[in-house]
Amino acid sequence: MSKMKTVLLAMSFAILHAGYALAEEVAAHGEAGVHKGGGMPQFNFESWAGQIFWMVVFFIILYTIFSKAVLPAISDTLETRKSHIEGHVKAAEILSAEAEQIETALKEALRNAGHKASEEIQLVENEAKARNHDALSSFRSRFESDISSAEGRIAKACQNAMSDMDSIAADIATKMAEKIAGIKADPSQAETVVRSLSDKGRKAA
């Protein structure tokens, strides 16, 4: 605060000093003005020709230099800047369009790769399935043939056993007839009878 006060004080003194000087000057020139007849210097027509002449001279000089050199140069610079900026904007637009293209290409490639991959997976899967199926079916057929051959063998054994049973039955029947009735029976005849009987039974079953 005190600093500002000192500054203000100093300023006031300076103004005061200048004021005295100006006052003296004004007084001196005021008197001179009165001696010349006073009035506004603007309406002292003696000076008009000179003023108009010099204004026209400077106007022509400025007009010539402005219109021939300065203004075209500035306009040129502004034009250059405009085209420079426009060029950059256009380049940026082209680059962004390119980037977009690349992006769509990338997406396309990714999609294609995905498709291809899934196709390949499908292929491998199908192959595996087919191999699996083949292995299974060959196993099954082997298995089935084994079963059927085993069944055949079982049936044959069964048949053999049955025919043995028939001969045993005929033998037993002959022996029974001899022991019980004392009839001598022909074993081959007895076998025929037993066979026909067992055939009948088998048919009935």
Place this chain on the structure above:
Amino acid sequence: MHQFQISPIIPIEVGGWDISFTNSSLWMLIGAVLSLVLLGVAASRKSIVPGRIQLLGEEIYGFVEDLITDNIGHKGREYFPLVFTMFMIIIMGGMLGMLPYSFTYTSHLAVTGALAFLVFFTVLMVGIARHGTHFLHLFIPPGVPGWLLPLVVLIEIVSFISRPITLSVRLFANMVAGHVLMKVVAGFGIMFATMGGLGWLGSLLPVIFNVAIIGFEFFIAFIQAYVFAVLTCIYLKDTVEIAH
């Protein structure tokens, strides 16, 4: 009125005409050199990213360009150097006039009158050369009833002729009034200061007031250059197209 006094520096007389190089001519020269240096430097830089001076030059260029396109249209480009020179001369006059001990050459009716009549005769001659007798339609506004026409035409002619007078007197009077006001207020300060004793305290008020006026005067120097340029554009528009 000492600040408006014209005093010769190099006396010249041609054919009975006193065309001495005066303090007024000196400040015209300073203004012309200053604007040429400023704009010359601004124009020669040609940088894509402008510096301070180049930017200032380009701002002035853009300002006048907008003024012309707003008031005349794109056909007004042919008047660009004219309006630009007018604007530079007047703003330089006003701004340099704010320097202590300088001379405000736009505070003289001879100078503002010369500039105003330059505009007036440009409009008149280009208008007649381009439009011929059709230029006279300028004085006949459309949609005026016949019985009123003589009066309206008279008013239009008077207003057309008074254009250079109003244009020159406006600028001259503004410059004179501002400078006289500054001097009067400064005179109050001196009056208080010479009273002796604590009288110098009373001089503070006019000093503060003058500081505000000086700021305002810079603004007026710009506004008057702007107004002169705008009115020049509006008057020049009549040579480009007549509204009816």
